[in-house]
Amino acid sequence: MSKKMFLMSCSYLFLMSNKTFIMEYELLNLSSICFSFTMIFDSISMCFGAVVTLIAGCVFTFACKYMEEDHFFFRFIWILLSFVISMNLLIFSGSVFFLLLGWDGLGITSFALIIYYQSYESYSAGFQTLMVNRIGDALIVAGSFLFVSLEQYSFLSLTSAFTLLVLVLCVAALTKSAQYPFSSWLPAAMAAPTPVSALVHSSTLVTAGIYLVIRLSHNLPLSISSSLLLMICGSITCLLGGWAATFENDIKKIIALSTLSQLGVMVFSLGLGFPALALFHLFTHAMFKALLFLAAGSILLTSFGTQDLRLLGGVGLKMPLAMVLFNLSSLCLVGTPFLSAFYSKHLILEKVFLSGTNMVGIVLMMVATMFTAKYSLRALKSVVWSKMALSVSSAPSSSLINLPLIILGSGAIVAGKFFSLMNIYNMELAYIPTMMSNMINGVTILGVILGIMISGNKNHMPWEHFSFLTPLYVNVxxxxxxxxxxxxxxxxxxxxxxxxxxxxxxxxxxxxxxxxxxxxxxxxxxxxxxxxxxxxxxxxxxx
Incomplete structure (x- = not known):
């Protein structure tokens, strides 16, 4: 026990320190350009790697029960393990070789996981995800030529001469993080099994692009063009994701669109020049979003796979633990005080008023915040507070289901305070006028009221094809x-x-x-x- 405590204390001291360790293996040296495999170990990569490993362990435990009747269970586990390994390669990459290895590994394994059920819907969603991700792959390959032309093959030390290269990599990151106008593949990826969705939407595939931008902006401030691109795409994605979720009835797609909205908040924070806050919100979002998906998976086990909100009323009476944690994760999504997301999301919204950005960005973020509260309370009203609408089975009483929910539920409560103590930039206070602070609270309360009073059970969102939330070839x-x-x-x-x-x-x-x-x-x-x-x-x- 003393050895474990010693290792934990050493790991904590390493994370708290600002030291960076670099492991480099030189492949060849051509024309004074060193082509090498480089791995970087610092507070950013170690913290993110720990979060991914914790969530992956919970998802694997949950999948052992969720997929126990699948005939190809071990094949599923191996593909999911390859997916996690690819993400860790991306996290610790310090050169283009390692970056491409993790980036392409995520694309290939995510395609295999999305088409796992081998239906028409899963095939369509898988190829759509693959094609959009190939755009980012092509941009990174094109960026490798820019690296060579600038006589460098590592992105650890960047100068102002790399402005065009950073812009190209930012566009590639937008494709992987499903930002506007590359947003349509993320809701379609719900065709994958629920454990895959919990891993993809919390800390792996969709966060790869955001992590790449954080890594690039850690040593070099983003240019004006890159910042403007991220601000525009982030604010529009945040608004469209929240707007679409208010018209959706599929519980998994609502959670997927909420991921789209929260990714928009992170990208908008990167555009404002706050990469530390974006990373902070990335950690807290990973905790409660994985919890939200696993709680939704427990609901699917009880309701025989029913995903329509209009048919899930009264499920909470059969599964109190899952419903308590479902409420907890939904309140984290809104940004309820003293929960994890409050420490990051509320600070980002306060920083918006201090950043000097234009009024359009402020209005878009406020409206998106209202939509977030609206669809979260609408989902809670339909699942937890409504009357029983269909016959359900008894709740699964397996420790493989309850243990991951309890671990992630604890993280959803304490992760915000914990990660705020890990980085001094996360403890920063934003002094804004009382009117602006009341505006943030007011739009949230307005969204809560609208979510309770207005059901909004419509089949489709108006103009969803033209907002890039659904592919243009669907239903045309x-x-x-x-x-x-x-x-x-x-x-x-x-x-x-x-x-x-x-x-x-x-x-x-x-x-x-x-x-x-x-x-x-x-x-x-x-x-x-x-x-x-x-x-x-x-x-x-x-x-």
Missing amino acids: TKLFSPVVQKLSMLDYGWLEPKVIFQKTLEPLGKVASDFYSWPSTKGSLNRILLSLMVISFGFSFII
Whole structure:
């Protein structure tokens, strides 16, 4: 026991210190450029690695019960383990080689996990996620050429000459973190099993891009163009994610859209020039979002896989522990005082007023905060406070379910205070006028009231296809179905001319058939003349 306490104290002292250890293995040295595998160990990578490992352990424990009846359980566990290893490679990477190894590993393993159920929906979501992530992969590969042109292959020490490179990597980070206009793959990724969603949306795939920007801005302040890009994309994503969640009825998609909204808050904080606050909110968000997904997974086990909020009323009476923790994580999402997210999210909102940003960004963030409170209370009202709407089974009483929920629930309570003590920048106080502080509290209370009073049970959000929250190719066949049918007949008609006359051009086909049959009774001269007339008419029509 004393050895464990000694190791824990040494780890804590290492995290509290500002020391950095770098491990480098040189592959080759070409034209004074060192191509190497580099790993970095500092307070950022060690803290994030510890958070990812803790959440991954809870998710693996939960998956042992959730996926116990799956015939390919061990295959699922190995793919999930590869996913976690890829994320850790990305966290501790210090060179482009390690970065690409972790980045591509996340993309490939996430694709394998999303299509795990092998349905049409999972295949569509998996390929959509893969294609969007390939955009970021291509940008990082293009960035490697910029690294070489600047005679460096490591991003540990950057100068002002790397401004264009940082901008390219910021765009690549937006694709991985599902920021506007690359947001549509994140709600679609809900086709994966619930343990995968808990890991993806809390601390791994969606946070990879944000962690990359934090790592880049740790040594070099972002340029004006990069900061403006992050502020615009972050504020729009935060607003659209909260807006879409108020119209959604699928409980897993509501949680996914809430992830989209919280990622927008982090990216907006990076655009303001506060990477430490973005990392702080990243840690607290990872704790309560993993708890929220695992609590939702417990609900799915009890309700036979029902995910519609309108049918989940009264489930809380059957599973009090999961419902208490579901309430706890939802209140963290709102930013309730004395819970973990309050220490990070409220500080970011206060910093918005002190940053000197334009009024548009402030208004977008305030409206997004109101939407967050609204959809969180709407979900609580439907799941916990409504009447029983369907028959449910008895709640699973396994320690494999309860133990991860209790661990993450404890983290959702104390993580905010713990991580604020880990970094002196997180203990900073923001002195703003009372009116601005009351505005933050007022929009939150307004969202709570709207979430309780207004159900908002609509099928779709207006203009969801044009806000990049749903792919443009989804459901557009209803609008263009007549055109698609005509084009299919046209394509088929190149091989079968009679089909065109019969299906698409029946009047013209009838005239043409009469036209070609009439000259046969009048002689070859009339047939030649009328054929010339048809050719001249067709030529004039083409001209």
